[in-house]
Amino acid sequence: GAVVSQHPSRVICKSGTSVKIECRSLDFQATTMFWYRQFPKQSLMLMATSNEGSKATYEQGVEKDKFLINHASLTLSTLTVTSAHPEDSSFYICSASRLPQSYTDTQYFGPGTRLTVL
Amino acid sequence: EDKVVQSPLSLVVHEGDTVTLNCSYEVTNFRSLLWYKQEKKAPTFLFMLTSSGIEKKSGRLSSILDKKELSSILNITATQTGDSAIYLCAVGSGGGADGLTFGKGTHLIIQP
Numbered sequence: 001g002a003v004v005s006q007h008p009s010r011v012i013c014k015s016g017t018s019v020k021i022e023c024r025s026l027d028f029q030a031t032t033m034f035w036y037r038q039f040p041k042q043s044l045m046l047m048a049t050s051n052e053g054s055k056a057t058y059e060q061g062v063e064k065d066k067f068l069i070n071h072a073s074l075t076l077s078t079l080t081v082t083s084a085h086p087e088d089s090s091f092y093i094c095s096a097s098r099l100p101q102s103y104t105d106t107q108y109f110g111p112g113t114r115l116t117v118l
Numbered sequence: 119e120d121k122v123v124q125s126p127l128s129l130v131v132h133e134g135d136t137v138t139l140n141c142s143y144e145v146t147n148f149r150s151l152l153w154y155k156q157e158k159k160a161p162t163f164l165f166m167l168t169s170s171g172i173e174k175k176s177g178r179l180s181s182i183l184d185k186k187e188l189s190s191i192l193n194i195t196a197t198q199t200g201d202s203a204i205y206l207c208a209v210g211s212g213g214g215a216d217g218l219t220f221g222k223g224t225h226l227i228i229q230p
Binding site: 002009036038041042043044045046059091093095106107108109111112114 | 162219225
């Protein structure tokens with residue numbers, strides 16, 4: 001149980017285009033979903049926290065107009081990278097939690113999406 | 119389908135004890151195994167183990183990769199209350215997406 005999927009697993013796009021990444025909790029309802037970006041040396045940076053039906057909370061330094069997050073249902077959150085640039089190329093990972101916005105409670109991680117912007 | 123299983127799911131010990139956390143995996147094209155500590159915000163990277171680096175140590179924490187048994191352990195000696203966290207194991211595979219498969223974590227609680 002507690003499976004989280006992401007789609008697509010890999011995407012290559014041209015600079016200036018927008019890319020949408022989906023994160024789904026397959027067998028449970030996720031009141032909270034988190035979006036991370038993986039940096040060199042394996043570090044993960046939390047980008048934003050989204051609660052179903054409300055606006056996402058972005059971490060300092062993350063442009064909310066560039067990384068649009070929608071948590072439309074209890075099983076789906078989307079991250080849209082708008083006007084993507086090569087520096088946005090990265091590995092994006094989502095996780096889902098059953099409990100509202102608690103970082104220390106169990107989060108179930110998706111497999112990640114590799115974004116390459118040419 | 120890639121799979122990472124961590125055990126135990128939860129562990130409560132007293133300060134000063136030594137703990138061993140387990141991670142086993144079944145993935146295609148194994149490339150690396152990573153350990154993270156999650157307290158708040160993003161998980162903090164601890165170690166990465168690969169075929170060329172099967173043992174890592176940092177202070178009271180150490181980790182070993184057993185490629186034959188498809189598993190890894192994370193050891194914490196002389197535990198402190200600050201070690202209380204969720205410890206995540208993730209395996210990187212050489213699949214098309216270069217993805218990470220995470221285990222569900224071990225919730226470690228250190229009691230004073």
